[in-house]
Amino acid sequence: MESRIKSLLEKYWQGETSVEEESLIKEYLKSNPDQSPEGMYFENIETKKTVSSQKAFDHPGRKIRRVWLSVAAAVLIVLITIPFIFNNESAPDQFAVEDPTEALEITRASLMMISDGLNKGKTYSKELTKFSEAKQLIKKQ
Amino acid sequence: MPATDKMYRYALSILKDPGVAHDVVQDCLVKIWQNRQKLPEIKSIDSWVMRITRNQCYDWVKVNRFSLQTDRDINRDDLTMLEPVDADQPVLVRDQKNWLFKVIESLPQKQKEIYQLREVEEMTYQEIAEVLSLSLAEVKVTLHRTRVKIRETIKKIEDYGVAN
Numbered sequence: 001m002e003s004r005i006k007s008l009l010e011k012y013w014q015g016e017t018s019v020e021e022e023s024l025i026k027e028y029l030k031s032n033p034d035q036s037p038e039g040m041y042f043e044n045i046e047t048k049k050t051v052s053s054q055k056a057f058d059h060p061g062r063k064i065r066r067v068w069l070s071v072a073a074a075v076l077i078v079l080i081t082i083p084f085i086f087n088n089e090s091a092p093d094q095f096a097v098e099d100p101t102e103a104l105e106i107t108r109a110s111l112m113m114i115s116d117g118l119n120k121g122k123t124y125s126k127e128l129t130k131f132s133e134a135k136q137l138i139k140k141q
Numbered sequence: 142m143p144a145t146d147k148m149y150r151y152a153l154s155i156l157k158d159p160g161v162a163h164d165v166v167q168d169c170l171v172k173i174w175q176n177r178q179k180l181p182e183i184k185s186i187d188s189w190v191m192r193i194t195r196n197q198c199y200d201w202v203k204v205n206r207f208s209l210q211t212d213r214d215i216n217r218d219d220l221t222m223l224e225p226v227d228a229d230q231p232v233l234v235r236d237q238k239n240w241l242f243k244v245i246e247s248l249p250q251k252q253k254e255i256y257q258l259r260e261v262e263e264m265t266y267q268e269i270a271e272v273l274s275l276s277l278a279e280v281k282v283t284l285h286r287t288r289v290k291i292r293e294t295i296k297k298i299e300d301y302g303v304a305n
Contacts, residue, residue: 012288013288013289013292014285014288015281015284015285015288015289019263019264019265022260022263023263035234036299037237037241037294037295037298037299038295038299040234040237040238040241041241041291041295044238044241044242044245045260045261048150048257048260048261049150049261051146051149051150051153052146052149053145053146053148053149053150053163053166054146065160
């Protein structure tokens with residue numbers, strides 16, 4: 001038997017064996033394992049044959065993992081932005097005035113400023129009415 | 142389904158990533174289902190199914206611009222992922238095994254695929270030729286070259302204990 005396997009192995013390395021002859025070699029080496037590099041080579045083939053898709057199918061696959069990744073990214077973005085939004089609302093106003101009398105002063109000053117502006121505008125409008133009256137007179141003549 | 146195991150192993154040997162191989166095989170199953178009316182006309186179901194798997198793998202590679210021949214192939218982490226390491230083994234034996242494995246992994250793509258289809262899946266030359274769209278002679282020559290290369294490594298390991 002062993003000499004037959006030896007000659008088959010020789011044929012194998014020449015690439016002249018059929019599938020049946022190759023499985024004969026593999027069967028023989030499976031029942032008579034040896035630690036030679038040649039034995040290891042055939043053992044390696046046997047381990048490759050046992051790889052099953054079952055393990056991979058139990059595991060969720062890349063597409064589903066990608067979905068989880070995007071969900072995680074979305075949650076992260078929300079978590080990061082929330083503190084910013086709330087911080088802006090509760091941030092103390094730099095120009096807030098606490099003292100009521102001071103606030104009154106400031107309000108008065110700003111109201112004065114506005115009325116000043118309005119009074120200036122009033123003189124202009126007086127001039128304008130004069131001008132338009134003159135225009136009316138010219139038109140009538 | 143025993144064919145899914147075959148398809149998965151073939152896809153894994155091309156793509157190296159269990160997650161991706163799993164997705165690709167699932168797409169293949171959908172494709173096979175869509176083409177089920179062709180089944181009675183097909184001579185060799187095995188090579189038809191493997192051909193679909195191969196095409197699907199290369200489509201995936203194209204779409205994702207994934208490189209098959211990268212350092213990743215011979216990366217140690219990937220080796221351990223595919224080949225479970227037995228801690229009880231003597232270091233020398235483990236190294237020799239790793240070396241053999243590395244040699245197979247560093248084969249050119251065509252040789253690697255023929256190795257997978259012939260040695261692991263035990264397909265005939267005719268079937269392999271159909272899967273890879275090659276001539277019968279080309280398959281034979283490539284397989285011969287692959288075996289010569291592997292045998293050289295085995296000889297080196299036998300003579301010197303290590304291959305490099």
